Amino acid sequence: MKYFFVLTSFLIVCFAPFYGQIDLTIEGILDANSMHYQVFWDLRFPRILLAFLTGGILGLAGLVFQTVFRNPMSTPFTLGVASGATLFTAIAIVFGVASFVSFFAFLGSLITILILFAITSKLQDIHTTSLLLVGIALSFFYSACLMVLFFISDLSQSYEIVRFTMGSLDTVGFNDVYFMAVASFTIILITQLYKQKIKLLLVSYEFAQLKGVDVKKTNYILLFVVSISVGICVSITGPIGFIGLIVPHIMKTLYKQSSEKLIYPIFFYGGVFLVFCDLIARNIGSNSDIPIGVVTSFLGAPFFIYLILSKK
Amino acid sequence: MLKIDNFSNYILKDISFNVQKKNLIILGSNGAGKTTLAKVLSGLIETSNIHISDILLSNISYEERVSLINYIPPKLEIFDEYIKVEEFLSLSKIYDKHHIKEVLHKLQIEHLTTKNCKRLSSGESQLVLIASAILHNAKYTILDEPTSNLDPQKLKNVFELLSLKEIMQHKIIITHNLNLAYRLGFDVVFIKDGKVHFNGTSNEFFTQENLDMVYDNTVKKIENNIVVDI
Numbered sequence: 001m002k003y004f005f006v007l008t009s010f011l012i013v014c015f016a017p018f019y020g021q022i023d024l025t026i027e028g029i030l031d032a033n034s035m036h037y038q039v040f041w042d043l044r045f046p047r048i049l050l051a052f053l054t055g056g057i058l059g060l061a062g063l064v065f066q067t068v069f070r071n072p073m074s075t076p077f078t079l080g081v082a083s084g085a086t087l088f089t090a091i092a093i094v095f096g097v098a099s100f101v102s103f104f105a106f107l108g109s110l111i112t113i114l115i116l117f118a119i120t121s122k123l124q125d126i127h128t129t130s131l132l133l134v135g136i137a138l139s140f141f142y143s144a145c146l147m148v149l150f151f152i153s154d155l156s157q158s159y160e161i162v163r164f165t166m167g168s169l170d171t172v173g174f175n176d177v178y179f180m181a182v183a184s185f186t187i188i189l190i191t192q193l194y195k196q197k198i199k200l201l202l203v204s205y206e207f208a209q210l211k212g213v214d215v216k217k218t219n220y221i222l223l224f225v226v227s228i229s230v231g232i233c234v235s236i237t238g239p240i241g242f243i244g245l246i247v248p249h250i251m252k253t254l255y256k257q258s259s260e261k262l263i264y265p266i267f268f269y270g271g272v273f274l275v276f277c278d279l280i281a282r283n284i285g286s287n288s289d290i291p292i293g294v295v296t297s298f299l300g301a302p303f304f305i306y307l308i309l310s311k312k
Numbered sequence: 313m314l315k316i317d318n319f320s321n322y323i324l325k326d327i328s329f330n331v332q333k334k335n336l337i338i339l340g341s342n343g344a345g346k347t348t349l350a351k352v353l354s355g356l357i358e359t360s361n362i363h364i365s366d367i368l369l370s371n372i373s374y375e376e377r378v379s380l381i382n383y384i385p386p387k388l389e390i391f392d393e394y395i396k397v398e399e400f401l402s403l404s405k406i407y408d409k410h411h412i413k414e415v416l417h418k419l420q421i422e423h424l425t426t427k428n429c430k431r432l433s434s435g436e437s438q439l440v441l442i443a444s445a446i447l448h449n450a451k452y453t454i455l456d457e458p459t460s461n462l463d464p465q466k467l468k469n470v471f472e473l474l475s476l477k478e479i480m481q482h483k484i485i486i487t488h489n490l491n492l493a494y495r496l497g498f499d500v501v502f503i504k505d506g507k508v509h510f511n512g513t514s515n516e517f518f519t520q521e522n523l524d525m526v527y528d529n530t531v532k533k534i535e536n537n538i539v540v541d542i
Contacts, residue, residue: 070391200403202392206356206385211403211448212378258395 005254009272013052016275017044020282046177050236051169051278051292052271053180055243057233059251059270060187062244063259064226067201068219069128075244076230079135079223082239083142084112085231089238090149090161098160102235105164109231112138117224128219166291167240169278176236183232184267190225191263194218199260240293242300243270253307273300314381314452314482316353319361323348325506331452335483337493337514340503346486347386349503350454353484354383364452378406382450386457388437390429397424397432397440404444415443418473420466434461442470446479454484459492471495490531490538494518502526 017040018024024044028036061076069078077083088108092101116138120131150158171177191198197218200208205215247270251262277295284290315330323345340346351357355369355377362369364380372380390400401412408415416422419439424432432440438461445453458474459467467489473479475496487493493500493514500517502510510517510526517523518538523531532541 067391199399202395203390203400203403206383207403209356209374210354210378210382211406212375214374252394256394258392258399 002254005269009269012272012276012279013048016279017048019279020044042173043171046171046174047169047278048275049174049177050171050180051274053177053184054169054233054237054240054271055247055274056267056271057180057184057187057229058240058243059247059266059273060191060263061226061230062270063248063262063266064187064191064198064222065244066248067198067259068222069132071132072249073245074132075241076226077234077239077241077244078132079116079227080112080139080142081109081227081230082234083139083146084108085234086161086165086239087142087146087149089164090146090153093157093160093164094149094153101164105235105238106231109227109234112142113224113227113231117220120220128223131223163291164238165293167238167293168289169237169274169281169292170289171236179232180236183229187226187229188263188267190222194222195260195263198222199258202259238293240274240296242293242296243274246300246304247273249304250307253311313363313365314353314484315363317361317363319352319359321348321352321357323506324352324503327352327503327506327508329501329508329511331482331484333499334477335496335498336485337496337498337500338484338486338503339488339490339493339500339517340509344503345506346503347456350383350456350484350486353452354381354454356383378448378450380450381452381454382445382448383454384441384445384456384458386438386460387434388429388432388441393428393430395429397427397429400429400440401444401447405447407449408447410447412443412447415446418446419443420469435463435466438462439466439470442473446473449480452482452484453480454486456486457488458485459487459489467492490518490540494538 022039024036024040028034029040031037058076062074065074065076065078066072085105085108088104089101092098092104097104116131116135119134123130150161153161197208197213200211200213201215201218209215248259248262248266251266251269252259255262255265274292274296277299278292280299281290281292281295313330313332317328319327327349338346338349348357352359353362355362358370360368360370364372369377398412405412413422416425419442421436421439421443424436424440429437429440438458442455442458445455459470462470471492474483474485483498485496485498497514499513500510501508502517518533520533523533530541532539
């Protein structure tokens with residue numbers, strides 16, 4: 001069963017770049033003078049890489065958030081990182097600095113993380129519930145600000161903001177991919193370094209503390225680093241929902257192993273899932289791509305419900 | 313020496329005692345504050361009233377505390393759905409030289425090795441917790457109602473283990489099983505309404521006179537057994 005999934009995944013990733021508005025051939029992409037060559041190396045290949053890394057980061061971030069918050073409904077966006085990015089993107093669009101959208105989006109995530117940790121460092125609470133609540137409160141605050149921006153923006157600006165919130169994997173060349181590779185490396189490195197501590201946390205906070213883990217510090221470091229990775233992600237692709245929620249759950253159900261062993265599988269299949277969704281998004285529409293966030297939810301939600309129902 | 317000085321919080325009032333001898337039994341009615349006391353002693357509730365070997369516990373880093381103190385809860389609570397008994401025990405194995413298999417054999421639960429922790433019965437999970445305490449082997453181990461869900465044979469087996477000197481260094485056992493407490497013969501601290509009501513040796517505590525006073529004539533000492541008169 002596992003081999004079947006691995007094989008299918010490789011096939012998806014290998015075939016994905018060849019299909020889209022223009023179907024490519026192998027001869028075409030090897031011929032430096034053809035249009036196929038340019039489409040493949042400048043658009044499709046970076047796009048597939050971007051999709052793969054984004055899916056991986058969001059999936060793995062979901063696992064970390066669910067572990068730290070003890071809550072299966074936590075997602076990488078639970079702390080308001082995505083709403084922060086969206087708000088700042090909206091600010092950039094409305095106030096006419098739209099060419100710096102990515103930079104503003106990252107600034108939004110970063111400021112959100114800093115505010116969160118500045119507030120929660122004042123709390124005595126050893127556990128993470130307060131952090132979660134502050135994150136949710138912050139998200140609502142951002143939504144209100146966003147409403148104001150919608151209200152004062154014109155039609156085309158509103159449209160642009162809405163498009164950002166739907167997520168997009170459009171990219172040209174490898175610049176975005178480099179940033180995403182750094183983010184991926186960071187999140188994998190931190191989860192690997194903290195693997196043993198994560199495993200102890202998976203038993204219980206008290207157990208982890210009695211085995212020598214500074215629970216509060218560990219939780220905060222994990223959330224901080226993971227949020228930065230997610231922030232980079234959101235600033236490039238916009239908030240792509242649902243992957244962080246479903247991929248960890250699907251992997252747990254399939255592998256039936258403790259979560260700290262699933263770091264690489266979750267990254268890999270999160271990536272494959274987004275590549276697959278992107279393949280559909282690029283091929284189903286007649287003349288333009290369907291927003292990626294729509295596809296992930298369309299495919300993910302029913303499958304997720306099926307899994308929950310079939311679980312004994 | 314483990315020492316607590318004048319500790320008070322929402323439930324405990326002015327608690328002071330020390331564990332001078334090897335082991336200790338903590339008794340007390342439901343809601344008296346025993347588990348809270350255990351969490352205070354083990355550092356899970358931070359205070360500056362605990363000293364271990366004359367060093368303030370709150371000044372000791374979490375990493376160093378591992379060798380000093382361990383707390384075993386009455387129930388095995390695990391967040392992750394798929395951690396196996398074996399994995400849980402290897403996370404717990406810190407100072408003990410014995411193999412996990414040997415400890416499981418002692419407790420007669422080898423058959424649980426590859427079972428999922430979430431699938432254990434409450435009695436089985438208590439045995440796994442006791443195994444984890446043995447494997448951790450901290451200087452002080454606080455066992456919170458370690459036998460409350462065990463069947464009579466398992467209870468006897470665990471009693472025999474707990475009475476062995478070489479099993480765990482210092483044992484602090486919280487229990488409602490008076491016969492177990494009596495037979496172990498450790499010093500007794502009795503908590504009532506958040507206060508230390510009695511602090512002394514086993515022989516002093518388990519006299520019929522004292523039992524009548526403490527348990528309001530519901531506990532009888534019959535032929536070297538402590539029996540609840542119901």
